[in-house]
Structures are given as C-alpha cells and as structure tokens.
Amino acid sequence: xxxxxxxxxxxxxxxxxxxxxxxxxxxxxxxxxxHVAQATVFTLGAYAGLLVANGTGSLALAFAAAIGAACxxxxxxxxxxxxxxxxxxxxxxLVASIGLLIAMEDGFRLVFGPxxxxxxxxxxxxxxxxVAGIQIxxxxxxxxxxxxxxxxxxxxxxxxxxxxxxxxxxxxDPAMAESFGVNRVQVRTATFLVASALxxxxxxxxxxxxxxxxxxxxxxxxxxGLAIIVLGGLGSVxxxxxxxxxxxxxESFGTVMLDQVMDRDAVAFLFMLLMLLVRPQGLLGKAx
Amino acid sequence: MKTxxxxxxxxxxxxxxxxxxxAQAQNIRIGFQAPLTGPAASDGKTALQGAQLAVxxxxxxxxxxxxxxxxxxxxxxxxxxxxxxxxxxxIGDGIKAVISGSYSGPTRAAAGVFQEAKIPYISAYAIHxxxxxxxxxxxxxxFMGEVQxxxxxxxxxxxxxxxxxxxxxxxxxxxxALSAGMKDAAPKLGLQLVSEYNFGMGDRQFGxxxxxxxxxxxxxxxxSGYFFNGGPLVAQLRAGGVTAPIVGTxxxxxxxxxxxxxxAAEGVIITTSLDRxxxxxxxxxxxxxxKKRFNVGAEMVAASTHTAVNVLAEAIKKVGIDxxxxxxxxxxxxxxxxxxxxxxxxxNSREVYKAAxxxxxxxxxxxxxxxxxxxxxxxxxxx
Amino acid sequence: MDYYLSVATxxxxxxxLAVGLNLVMGFCGQVSLGHAAxxxxxxxxxxxxxxxxxSFPVAMLGGMLAAGALGIVxxxxxxxxxxxxxxxxxxAIGFIFVGTARKLSWLGxxxxxxxxxxxxxxHEYAWLAMAAALVLILFSLHVxxxxxxxxxxxxxxxxxxAQTIGIDIAGYKIAAFFLxxxxxxxxxxxxxxxxxxxxxxxxxxxxxxxxxxxxxVGGVGSTLGVATGAVVLTLMxxxxxxxxxxxxxxxxxxxxxxxxxxxxxxxxxLAQARAALRPRQEGV
Numbered sequence: 001x002x003x004x005x006x007x008x009x010x011x012x013x014x015x016x017x018x019x020x021x022x023x024x025x026x027x028x029x030x031x032x033x034x035h036v037a038q039a040t041v042f043t044l045g046a047y048a049g050l051l052v053a054n055g056t057g058s059l060a061l062a063f064a065a066a067i068g069a070a071c072x073x074x075x076x077x078x079x080x081x082x083x084x085x086x087x088x089x090x091x092x093x094l095v096a097s098i099g100l101l102i103a104m105e106d107g108f109r110l111v112f113g114p115x116x117x118x119x120x121x122x123x124x125x126x127x128x129x130x131v132a133g134i135q136i137x138x139x140x141x142x143x144x145x146x147x148x149x150x151x152x153x154x155x156x157x158x159x160x161x162x163x164x165x166x167x168x169x170x171x172x173d174p175a176m177a178e179s180f181g182v183n184r185v186q187v188r189t190a191t192f193l194v195a196s197a198l199x200x201x202x203x204x205x206x207x208x209x210x211x212x213x214x215x216x217x218x219x220x221x222x223x224x225g226l227a228i229i230v231l232g233g234l235g236s237v238x239x240x241x242x243x244x245x246x247x248x249x250x251e252s253f254g255t256v257m258l259d260q261v262m263d264r265d266a267v268a269f270l271f272m273l274l275m276l277l278v279r280p281q282g283l284l285g286k287a288x
Numbered sequence: 289m290k291t292x293x294x295x296x297x298x299x300x301x302x303x304x305x306x307x308x309x310x311a312q313a314q315n316i317r318i319g320f321q322a323p324l325t326g327p328a329a330s331d332g333k334t335a336l337q338g339a340q341l342a343v344x345x346x347x348x349x350x351x352x353x354x355x356x357x358x359x360x361x362x363x364x365x366x367x368x369x370x371x372x373x374x375x376x377x378x379i380g381d382g383i384k385a386v387i388s389g390s391y392s393g394p395t396r397a398a399a400g401v402f403q404e405a406k407i408p409y410i411s412a413y414a415i416h417x418x419x420x421x422x423x424x425x426x427x428x429x430x431f432m433g434e435v436q437x438x439x440x441x442x443x444x445x446x447x448x449x450x451x452x453x454x455x456x457x458x459x460x461x462x463x464x465a466l467s468a469g470m471k472d473a474a475p476k477l478g479l480q481l482v483s484e485y486n487f488g489m490g491d492r493q494f495g496x497x498x499x500x501x502x503x504x505x506x507x508x509x510x511x512s513g514y515f516f517n518g519g520p521l522v523a524q525l526r527a528g529g530v531t532a533p534i535v536g537t538x539x540x541x542x543x544x545x546x547x548x549x550x551x552a553a554e555g556v557i558i559t560t561s562l563d564r565x566x567x568x569x570x571x572x573x574x575x576x577x578x579k580k581r582f583n584v585g586a587e588m589v590a591a592s593t594h595t596a597v598n599v600l601a602e603a604i605k606k607v608g609i610d611x612x613x614x615x616x617x618x619x620x621x622x623x624x625x626x627x628x629x630x631x632x633x634x635x636n637s638r639e640v641y642k643a644a645x646x647x648x649x650x651x652x653x654x655x656x657x658x659x660x661x662x663x664x665x666x667x668x669x670x671x
Numbered sequence: 672m673d674y675y676l677s678v679a680t681x682x683x684x685x686x687x688l689a690v691g692l693n694l695v696m697g698f699c700g701q702v703s704l705g706h707a708a709x710x711x712x713x714x715x716x717x718x719x720x721x722x723x724x725x726s727f728p729v730a731m732l733g734g735m736l737a738a739g740a741l742g743i744v745x746x747x748x749x750x751x752x753x754x755x756x757x758x759x760x761x762x763a764i765g766f767i768f769v770g771t772a773r774k775l776s777w778l779g780x781x782x783x784x785x786x787x788x789x790x791x792x793x794h795e796y797a798w799l800a801m802a803a804a805l806v807l808i809l810f811s812l813h814v815x816x817x818x819x820x821x822x823x824x825x826x827x828x829x830x831x832x833a834q835t836i837g838i839d840i841a842g843y844k845i846a847a848f849f850l851x852x853x854x855x856x857x858x859x860x861x862x863x864x865x866x867x868x869x870x871x872x873x874x875x876x877x878x879x880x881x882x883x884x885x886x887x888v889g890g891v892g893s894t895l896g897v898a899t900g901a902v903v904l905t906l907m908x909x910x911x912x913x914x915x916x917x918x919x920x921x922x923x924x925x926x927x928x929x930x931x932x933x934x935x936x937x938x939x940x941l942a943q944a945r946a947a948l949r950p951r952q953e954g955v
C-alpha cells in the first residue's frame with residue numbers, strides 16, 4: 001500500500017513536470033533556447049487564474065484567464081526577448097531568460113505581496129477520490145488527466161495537421177521547410193502559444209494543489225524542467241515524457257529513502273547527472 | 289528687491305536645514321535587521337510592522353525623554369552572507385543598538401559581528417542556541433528552539449495524553465532546534481518518537497511524507513515549519529487520510545496558515561508566545577492595536593519584534609544610548625517587564641523564561657488551549 | 672572603516688570568482704551555472720581542516736585542491752557534453768552540493784560550520800584577497816596573450832578546426848576548469864575564515880547566477896571587463912540602498928538589458944567606443 005502510494009505520488013508529480021517540460025522541449029527543439037523564463041509564464045498563469053477565481057467564483061473563467069495570460073506572456077517573451085537575439089551565442093538568450101525570471105519573480109512579490117495568495121474557494125482541493133484503494137486529491141487527478149490529454153492532442157497535431165508537420169519540418173531543417181512554404185514566424189508563435197498554455201494551466205493547477213500562489217513558485221519547477229529535457233534527450237518529446245515520469249518517481253521514493261543523505265532536489269539532479277554520464281545524449285536523444 | 293528676497297529665502301532655507309539637521313540629531317536611532325526579500329519576506333514584513341507599531345506608540349507617548357525613536361531598517365535577504373555586510377553598515381553608520389527581526393541563519397551570522405563591535409543585539413524571534421552564545425552583548429527575547437520543542441513534548445504527553453509521535457521537520461536552524469528539544473524531552477516524559485521526516489523550506493508538495501506518515505500511524509504528528517510549508521502539509525495530511533491530531537509551532541502562528549490550509553487547520557494546536565484570549569493587559573493592548581493599525585490579526589513574529597523594541601527602549605530610557613556598555617547592562621537587568629509576547633526577565637545567559645502559550649485553531653481563529661508554565665522544564669540554559 | 676574594508680574584501684573575492692568563471696566560460700565557450708559549488712567546496716574543505724586543527728595555509732590549500740579536483744572531474748564530464756548539456760550539468764552540481772551539505776551532519780547540516788578560527792585581521796584578509804585577485808587577473812591576461820590562450824580561443828571558436836591543427840582540446844579544457852575552480856576554492860577558503868560561519872545557502876544557485884552576472888555584465892572573455900563587472904555588481908547594492916526593496920528586479924533587469932543591448936558587456940561597449948574613435952584619429 002505504502003509503495004503504491006509512493007508510486008501514485010510519483011506519477012502525479014511526473015505529470016506536473018511533464019507539462020512544464022513539454023513546453024521547454026518544444027521551444028528547445030525549435031530554437032535551441034533553454035526557456036528558463038517558462039517559470040514566469042507558469043507563475044503568471046497561477047496568479048491570473050487565482051485572481052479570476054477569487055473574483056468571479058468561476059473555475060472555468062479562471063482557467064481561461066490562466067491560459068490567456070500565459071499565452072500573452074509567452075508570445076511577448078518570444079517577440080521581445082528571444083527573437084532579437086537568435087543570432088547571438090547561446091548563452092545570450094539563456095542569461096536573458098534567467099534575468100527575466102529573476103526580475104519577474106521580484107516583480108510578482110512587489111505587486112502581489114510576499115505572503116502568497118490563497119483561493120477563497122477551492123472545491124477541487126477538498127475533494128478526494130478513491131482509486132484502487134489510494135486516496136488522491138481531485139486536483140491531482142485533473143493534473144494527470146490534463147497532462148495525458150495535452151500529450152495526446154500534441155501528438156495528434158504533430159502528425160496529422162499542417163501546423164504539426166510544419167513544426168517538425170522546421171525543427172529538422174528550417175531552410176528547407178521555408179522553401180516549402182512553412183511560415184517560420186507562424187510556427188514559432190504557435191510553439192510558444194502551446195508551451196505557454198501548458199505552463200499556465202499547470203501553474204494554476206499547482207496553485208490549487210498547494211492552495212498557495214507565491215512569487216517564487218515557478219523557479220524550481222523550471223530548473224527541474226530543464227534537467228528533465230536534458231535527461232530525456234534535448235528535442236525529443238517522448239524522451240521528455242519518459243524523463244518527467246522518472247523524475248517524479250525518483251523524487252517520490254528518493255525523498256523518503258535518501259532522506260538522511262541529501263534533500264529532494266539534489267536527489268533528482270544527481271539521478272540526472274549519473275544518467276548523463278552513462279548516456280550523454282539523454283535517454284532518447286540522438287547520439288552525436 | 290530681488291536680492292533682499294533671495295537673501296531672506298536663503299537664510300530661511302539655511303535655518304530650516306539646520307533645524308532639519310538638528311531634528312536628525314535629536315532622533316534616537318536603533319537598527320532593525322529584517323528579511324524584506326528572499327524566502328522569509330512574508331515574516332520580514334510582519335516583523336517590521338510589529339517594530340513600527342512599537343516605535344509609533346513610543347513616539348506618541350513622547351518618545352524617549354522627549355526624543356523620538358527612529359528605526360533604521362536594513363534588508364538581509366534572509367541570507368547569512370548578506371547579514372554580515374549590513375551588520376558592518378549599521379556599525380559604520382553609528383547605530384548603537386540593533387534588533388534582529390530575521391531568521392536564525394542571518395541572525396547567527398550577524399551576532400558575531402555585533403559582539404565584536406560591542407553593540408547590543410537583540411534577537412526578537414530567531415531561535416538557534418548559538419546566537420546568544422556569540423557573547424554577552426547578544427540577547428534573545430523569545431523562546432529558544434529547544435525550549436519550545438520541550439514544551440510541545442509536555443503538551444503531547446501531559447495535556448493531550450498521547451504517546452506515539454511522528455516528527456516532520458523543516459530542515460534548517462529552526463526545525464533542527466525544535467526537534468532537538470522534542471527529542472531531549474520525549475524520553476523523560478514517556479513519549480515514543482516513532483519516525484522522523486524532513487523537508488526543505490521551499491517544499492510545498494509532501495506526497496511521500498504523507499504516505500509515510502499514514503504508514504506509521506502515529507497518535508500525534510508534530511510539525512515544525514513555517515506557514516508556507518505547514519499550510520500545504522497539514523492540508524495534504526488531512527486529505528491523505530491522516531486523522532491524528534497535529535501539533536505545530538510558532539511558525540504557524542499567522543492568519544496565512546489558516547487561509548492556506550482551510551478546513552484542515554481546524555483543531556491544529558500550536559506552541560507559541562501569543563495568547564489571543566489573554567487577560568494580560570499589555571498583550572491584549574498589542575493585539576487590539578495591531579489589528580487597528582494594520583487591519584489584520586496579530587502574529588507571533590510581530591509580537592516578538594514589538595517586545596524587543598520595547599525592551600530596548602526601556603533600557604535606553606534608563607541609561608541613554610551613548611554608552612553601549614551601560615546600555616548592555618541595562619538590557620541585561622530587565623526584570624519582569626510585561627510585553628506583547630509575555631513577561632521578560634533575562635537570566636545570566638541573556639535568555640528569557642516565558643510560559644508557553646498553547647493555542648488551538650477553532651472556527652478559523654486562534655484560541656487559547658492551554659498555558660504551560662514550567663520553569664524547570666522550560667528553563668533556558670545557563671552557561 | 673570596517674564597513675568599507677568589508678566591502679573591499681568582498682569585491683576582491685568576487686573578482687576572483689568572476690575571473691575564475693571567465694577562464695572556464697570565456698576561454699572555452701562552456702557555460703557554467705554552478706560556480707558557487709566550487710566556492711562552497713573550497714569554503715567547506717578549508718573550514719573543516721581549520722576546525723580540525725590544521726594551519727591556515729594548509730586549510731587554504733586543501734580548499735583549493737578540493738575545488739580544483741571537482742573542477743577536473745567536471746572538465747572531464749564536459750568532454751562528453753556539449754554547451755547546453757554542460758549548463759544544466761553544472762547547475763545540477765550546484766544543487767547536489769547544497770542538497771548534500773544541508774543533510775550530512777559532518778558537513779554541519781543546515782546549521783553549517785561555525786566557530787571557524789580566524790588567524791588574520793580584517794586588514795590582512797583585505798590585502799590577501801586583493802593580492803590574490805591581482806595575481807589572478809595578471810595570470811589570466813598572460814594566458815590570454817600566450818599560446819595557451821590562443822588555443823583556448825581556438826577551442827571556443829571551433830572545436831573541429833582546433834583539433835585538426837593538433838591542439839589537445841581535452842587538456843586545455845581540463846586546465847581551464849582546474850584554474851577556474853581552484854581559484855574559486857581559494858576565495859571560498861578566505862570567505863570561510865573571514866566570516867567564521869558558513870551555511871549551505873551561501874553557495875546556492877542564486878550565488879552562481881550572481882557570479883555569472885558579473886562575467887556577463889563585464890563581458891565574457893575579457894579579463895578586465897569581468898573584473899570590472901565584479902566590482903560594479905558588488906558596489907551597486909551598497910551604493911544604491913534606496914533601491915534595496917527592488918534589488919532583484921534591478922538585478923534581473925540588468926542581466927536582461929545587457930543581453931539585449933550589449934551582449935559583450937562593458938568590454939563590448941568599450942571596444943565599440945574605441946572602434947568609433949579610431950577612424951577619426953587615423954584620418955588626422
């Protein structure tokens with residue numbers, strides 16, 4: 001029972017990470033940029049969702065607000081921060097992204113206060129589901145379902161729609177893709193919209209799960225997200241998914257088993273590092 | 289005409305400037321170290337408010353012998369590495385006494401600096417033992433961590449009459465000091481510490497720990513942590529099916545805890561130094577005044593800094609602020625001073641003995657549950 | 672006086688850290704997001720040695736070697752990784768270091784190591800730090816101008832090309848890592864003995880980013896630029912205490928701004944200014 005509990009927790013965490021990491025891997029695959037500022041989008045989605053939820057009492061509107069705010073932020077970040085520096089050495093967009101993250105975290109603190117905000121009404125938070133003898137929270141269930149749905153939808157889009165095909169072509173060979181009429185800007189904007197929507201939704205869900213939205217909530221998840229996409233194999237969506245689940249499981253079991261030796265974040269990163277030493281291209285990445 | 293006017297203007301400005309300068313010289317400046325940014329920013333804000341209220345009240349009553357009290361605030365970002373340079377800044381700016389409204393890490397780092405410079409330093413609520421051991425210029429107006437842990441042990445053993453306890457600690461100075469106290473007193477009081485789990489200050493998801501606590505099935509869960517950990521943790525424990533009573537610490541003594549944990553906060557018992565149902569006039573006045581001034585319920589952190597400012601102000605009233613050695617002695621001689629956080633008497637090791645206020649959350653509000661007044665068990669160390 | 676001395680000493684320490692990181696990043700094109708871990712290892716190793724009774728020089732050497740050893744290991748790992756991987760890998764090292772130091776009791780756990788003996792006076796620390804910073808700067812400039820530096824830049828520009836000319840990339844990468852990290856270890860040792868108290872949080876990811884900021888603002892690859900960046904970013908919070916409440920906002924904004932408008936940092940601005948002036952002079 002206990003181990004089953006830990007397993008379920010690990011899977012839930014894995015799905016949370018997956019939603020963040022998917023966005024990161026999409027952006028990396030397209031632009032070779034480590035989109036650290038994804039954390040800002042995540043947190044913004046959470047704040048937007050919480051404010052609308054507390055203001056209108058409607059969860060549906062809250063989700064709409066979260067996605068809307070996140071998408072807007074994501075596209076703005078692409079247009080104003082990344083696009084101008086695409087031709088610079090790789091550390092430039094990375095450091096710019098980090099700078100943006102640090103500034104925005106402080107910005108959230110200044111605007112919304114350091115205490116963190118809670119939901120006045122959080123019905124999902126209080127609802128428990130019994131699944132195979134395990135108790136899980138409704139928010140956790142929604143997280144898993146949303147993650148699975150998102151992946152499914154993305155997979156379908158990637159294989160069956162013009163946009164998806166265009167994206168894959170642009171990733172493989174941008175020049176060729178353009179000569180075939182794929183609009184580069186459209187593809188990029190679409191990528192950021194999708195990545196940001198995922199981040200915004202997961203931000204709101206995590207906020208509901210903790211019943212707490214704080215200025216710094218995105219940071220660590222973003223850093224772990226980066227570790228996950230590296231572990232999975234940069235640019236590989238399936239690798240990212242596998243790595244996300246693994247990360248969640250490692251953290252879940254590692255927290256109680258390696259408790260005396262290192263803390264939770266360290267366990268996950270150590271695992272990543274060891275895996276990379278053995279397989280530098282990541283789990284499912286292409287060997288160089 | 290113009291030149292006469294300009295000259296008059298200049299003289300007037302100069303006079304005002306002199307007066308302004310004189311006003312500055314009139315103020316009694318005390319330093320206040322607070323984590324205004326960083327992970328403890330929420331407590332830092334509350335701490336500052338408590339101190340500000342104290343200063344406003346003192347000044348409204350005529351200041352210290354007619355001179356207004358002024359708080360000089362510096363932000364240590366909750367980082368020990370930052371605490372040292374700002375300690376040096378206080379000293380360089382001619383500040384003669386400093387209060388720490390910050391956590392144990394930064395307070396401990398700064399204590400050594402102030403001790404060496406012979407500047408009296410009062411820790412308002414940081415609980416690590418080593419802080420006061422930095423030397424005889426360092427004081428603490430709140431419980432030591434270990435003492436609070438012992439109080440919790442007595443609460444669980446003698447008042448709640450339970451035996452099997454699981455501890456869940458935040459792994460930093462705060463959590464470690466509290467668990468040390470619990471571990472020390474537990475065997476003497478017949479408690480069995482079934483298991484112990486740790487989490488980091490930044491953790492909000494405790495799934496594995498909840499699963500482990502369920503497996504261990506203790507009679508009581510003792511949680512040390514801050515409201516931003518405790519809130520989610522308590523909610524997740526209840527959601528996970530853990531029905532055992534939960535005992536928390538002063539880190540939970542804030543409205544935010546209840547806001548986050550919602551229904552799960554019902555029935556949570558905490559050890560703290562603020563009694564909402566107090567009949568003590570000074571404590572009651574603080575609770576009412578704080579509510580009026582800041583429109584939010586009073587919290588332990590604010591009460592602690594309010595107390596520290598008052599202890600310092602009383603000492604300054606007696607001997608002035610110019611001779612720091614005399615000031616130190618005056619502070620050390622504080623005896624039976626009533627304050628927002630309890631009665632203050634320093635022992636030879638500059639620690640205080642206070643009764644432990646045990647509060648319970650009922651209907652979303654903190655209410656009195658018990659008071660543990662045990663000078664033997666809760667004696668601060670004397671070395 | 673004490674306050675200014677303390678600021679000057681920290682500025683010197685930051686110069687050592689920034690120039691060391693520059694050796695790793697600027698010369699070899701490798702991005703390191705975990706430099707604070709080497710700072711921390713130096714601090715912890717030297718603190719443990721001192722507390723155990725060893726003399727100050729031994730403790731300092733121990734700190735340098737411990738940091739340098741991990742640096743070599745990281746360098747070896749860097750051989751297997753490319754740029755983006757290394758950024759994450761070094762970030763991971765940083766988190767692992769802090770996460771482990773927090774838990775293991777012989778490392779002091781969350782409370783860290785306190786009561787570290789302090790053999791020097793405040794003035795002596797300042798002089799030692801400044802002297803070390805100067806030595807490192809001179810060394811770094813020399814390396815840049817020497818054949819080793821040319822090899823470094825070669826490695827940064829194009830690894831394949833460098834390999835064809837027969838430059839032993841592996842050796843130089845390792846050397847760069849060792850130099851950069853051992854100097855961080857030295858700075859850590861000084862820090863530990865100066866403040867007499869070290870806690871895991873003093874060496875976390877935020878600190879790594881601060882050091883990175885100094886390198887980036889100064890100009891990656893330029894020794895003097897980086898040293899200037901270190902001094903500016905150390906003094907900035909001290910000078911602008913008014914903006915203290917907005918400090919991180921300003922900091923992050925600065926990083927963002929520099930990347931957007933002058934990725935080569937201060938050194939880049941200076942070079943641009945020089946280039947703008949030169950044609951006029953030649954005309955005369």
